[in-house]
Amino acid sequence: MDRYDIAIVGAGIAGASLAAAVAPHASVVLIEAEDTPGYHSTGRSAAFWSETYGGPGIQPLTTASGPALRDGGFLDPLGSLHIGRAEDETAIQALLARFAGTSVPLVAVDPAGLIPGLRPDWTLGVLEASTNYIDVGALHGDFLARARRAGAMLRLSAPLRSAVRLADGWQVEAGAQPLNATVLVNAAGAWVDQVAAIAGVAPIGIKAYRRTIAQLRIDAVTPADMPMVADIAGRFYFKPEGAGRLWLSPHDETLVDPGDVAPEELDVAIAIDRFEQVVDWRIAAVEHKWAGLRSFAPDRLPVYGFDPVVPGFFWCAGQGGFGIQTAPAAAALAAALLLGRAPDPIVAAIDPAAYAPGRFRPLA
Numbered sequence: 001m002d003r004y005d006i007a008i009v010g011a012g013i014a015g016a017s018l019a020a021a022v023a024p025h026a027s028v029v030l031i032e033a034e035d036t037p038g039y040h041s042t043g044r045s046a047a048f049w050s051e052t053y054g055g056p057g058i059q060p061l062t063t064a065s066g067p068a069l070r071d072g073g074f075l076d077p078l079g080s081l082h083i084g085r086a087e088d089e090t091a092i093q094a095l096l097a098r099f100a101g102t103s104v105p106l107v108a109v110d111p112a113g114l115i116p117g118l119r120p121d122w123t124l125g126v127l128e129a130s131t132n133y134i135d136v137g138a139l140h141g142d143f144l145a146r147a148r149r150a151g152a153m154l155r156l157s158a159p160l161r162s163a164v165r166l167a168d169g170w171q172v173e174a175g176a177q178p179l180n181a182t183v184l185v186n187a188a189g190a191w192v193d194q195v196a197a198i199a200g201v202a203p204i205g206i207k208a209y210r211r212t213i214a215q216l217r218i219d220a221v222t223p224a225d226m227p228m229v230a231d232i233a234g235r236f237y238f239k240p241e242g243a244g245r246l247w248l249s250p251h252d253e254t255l256v257d258p259g260d261v262a263p264e265e266l267d268v269a270i271a272i273d274r275f276e277q278v279v280d281w282r283i284a285a286v287e288h289k290w291a292g293l294r295s296f297a298p299d300r301l302p303v304y305g306f307d308p309v310v311p312g313f314f315w316c317a318g319q320g321g322f323g324i325q326t327a328p329a330a331a332a333l334a335a336a337l338l339l340g341r342a343p344d345p346i347v348a349a350i351d352p353a354a355y356a357p358g359r360f361r362p363l364a
Helices: 013-022 059-071 086-098 136-149 189-198 265-276 327-339
Strands: 002-009 028-031 075-077 080-084 107-109 124-128 132-134 153-155 160-166 169-174 179-186 207-219 228-231 237-240 245-249 254-256 282-296 303-306 313-317
Touching (some): 002 013, 002 169, 013 028, 013 136, 013 313, 013 327, 086 124, 136 153, 136 327, 189 282, 189 313, 245 265, 265 282, 303 327
Parallel strands (some): 002 028, 028 153
Antiparallel strands (some): 080 124, 107 124, 160 169, 207 254, 207 282, 228 237, 237 245
16 A cells, blocks of 8 residues: 555645645645546636735735746736725725735726726726736646656545544545555645545535636727726626636625536626626627636635644645635645744745634634
């Protein structure tokens, strides 16, 4: 029977990035239920890096990830514009206040100067110039390649069937061959509570939510440097995807059971209706539409660390919709906790206690 120091359940962005960080120091196997890593969430991301996305609890991880993402060539300039109407003044001021004193560059602007065809009632704007596109496929592939080069093994089409705690670790049934591992890492995205239950670990209460995106072809001349546009009230966002095309979402979060989700026609229709209330552009076609899963812990912060009750069970979960933009820093933070090492300098100033699984239940 194969023996590993660490078995990671889930080869999406969370599992892949953690494997890349720990494989140089330990023997690692990545266990993935699907035949393609990142199928349900990572591969369906809206693909942007925004320091305000996720709020102040996520911003340190996003900001700390920026240099690694830039140096790796995974970011391209985008910018984002948070817009609102007169009744959204309080929300606009709250956004500015939340990030005052941080390194996040936010500037109040007139949105009409940045979005041609903007309808006149959208008078409020905050420009976040640091927002970037992320090449998600390249980033995920790079983490997997780095993990493999360091000796990590990847098992595809290997859903976890059982995980039994032994005196010296875990006996795991996943795929064709059983294996033993000293530490079992739960990086299964929307399925993390199900994985915990299989391993006899109390769930945290992480829920899965569906997010819808449609690719539109539009008959409008937009600036080459037009930023992503997000409603300050959280009712939509859209971002350019080349000449005459954009990605549009109604910013939906529909509670669902983990699975292979598909877009609902009603959600696409709601997104288009909201979009048409923002700009006077004509939609020529809905070229493509899809949905992905986002998973959140009850307090909407990620979960990194050893379970406080069950030895050798490590959580790497609850990344919501910001798992990609925070991946380098989150993996560095989780790797330090997992290996019992000093943290990488990029996360040395981030307190991991905010993300500890013990915050959800007392010690046994």
